[in-house]
Amino acid sequence: MSEHDSNLFTEPELSNPFQESSVTQERQTPAMATGLEEFNPFTDSKLMASKPPAAAPGVPTQPAIMKPTEEPPVYSQPRAQESTGGAGELLRRQEELERKAAELDRREREMRSLSASGGRRNNWPPLPEKFPVGPCFYHDITVDIPVEYQKTVKIMYYLWMFHTGTLLANLVGSVAWFGVDPSRGADFGLAVLWFLLFTPCSFVCWYRPVYGAFKSDSSFRFFLFFFVYVCQLGVYVLQSVGIPGWGACGWISALMCLNTNVATGVLMVLVAALFTALAVMSLVMFKKVHSMYRTTGASFQKAQQELATGVMSNKTVQAAAASATSRAAQGQFKERI
Template identity: 40%
Template sequence: LLRSVARLTPTQSHDNSQVSRVDTGALDKYNPFEASSDAKQDITNPRAPPYSAIQAQKITTAELERRQRELDAKAAELARREEEQRAREVQNRPDSLRGVTTKNWPPLPSFCPCTPCFYQNIETDIVPEYKRVVKFGYYLWLSYACLLIVNLFTAMVYFFGTSNYWGGSLFGVAILVFIICIPSSYLCWFRPLYKAFRSNSSINFFIFFIVFGVQVLVMIIQSIGILNWGSCGWITGLAVVKLSPVIGIMTLLVACMFTVITGISAWYLIHVHHIYRSTGASFGKAKQEFTHGIISDPLIRNGAVEAGLFAARQTTSAGS
């Protein structure tokens, strides 16, 4: 047994030496992770499909057309909404800002057959700086109109309550003053005042100064109360206070109201004149506005042309 083992031992040792002599150079250069990393890279980053310029152009053009259609639809929707918003704003806007001047003065009830004659809106037509001035002028005109109503009533009481011969003429003239002075004062001095502050018109300022100055003089006469002049002033009241104390006191109260409103009107005239001078207006500007208004008036312009043609025809016929 020992001999057999001894015989086998050299062969096995020879085989072991051959195994030990196997070349390990390839194993030294071998990296087992290289193949796996390449596989992972192929999995995570798949290869792009082949590029086609025609296909890319088709896709790009279709996408742009789709986006353009969407933008056009959004723009049309936005324009429609803006138009609706502007329409609502214009509808909610005051008449004066919309360019619509619906006549609203005098304010008459709906059942009245007459309609308003003027458009008046101090809140929207007059700048905030002069609103109080114009409102004060309007209230001053209302006060004067109410005073003429009171004067008419007192003159009627004076006529029926006394035996003075001038009572009838006092009452008759008071009726005429009531009918004429209320509308004429509104047309002749308040409307020019309103237009002057609305458009900074020098010509309207001058009309106001002239007419309102005349009215202040008339109110001074009405305060005095000259007999047969249609006003219950101081002279009229003092003439009847002894005969009829009640009627005399009523007449003297009207005289006091005439005096107060006359003083306020004189102050208001001076106040408006100071405002007018502070704006840099002058008579030259008023004259320029008046001339421009005459030239721009089509009726006056046509009349001037016809007058010129008529004069030319007359000259031609006279020369022939």
């Protein structure tokens, strides 16, 4: 009976499956040494070894860029050209709209200035209010001149100011030369005359015509400017040459003065350089104004018409013509009687 009463589950043949050698080897891992509660599969050395190395901090990474290995199809190029042409057309229209807006803004400022002052008042030259002589001209480039011509007119105004400063420097150089060489009294006197004469005459004879030409698109004023400015350019060339006795501290006079006094000669060399720079810049601006004149549609026929219209609209000319006509009519009436 004892053989039949024995427990079958305690037989040595039916051993525990977890006691197998392979399972026991796997259980004897570092996880068993630290306990099952602290085991982290993500810190396993095998898993860590299989992970790719992380990028070092601070090293910039760039996305992969695929370069085309062949040219785009032919049918896509005309579309790109059409899109480029459309963008250029839009930019051109935008520039035109901005130019028109600036022109309207200029006219609005002009109307405001007129309404605020009750009419245009002369503001140039800027003299004090207590001065016995008042301003002679109205000068405002941002109001009178269209936007596309304002830069050119400003350069011409700065060129006139440079012209005035050069004449003043020429006067100083002539005074220094006269102090070194008393026989140069004629040069000193002519330098004073050129400064007093050419400063206002240059403003009236060539700056105001180009100012009015761009203001009202006047062909007659353009031709007047070209005629006077060519003469002025010739004067600049003669002054830069510096012929002794002509009142200009040009190159010849400066080299002559270097033999007498070095300091005065150096001063006159600087004045000669100013005259040369003035001649070069005047030639450049003459070409620029002439190129802009050709785009305005002005012509010699329009200049003749403007001259005839201006002469006939003059009240003095009208009064003289009326008196001459009345006298001629009275003479013919007396002859018939």
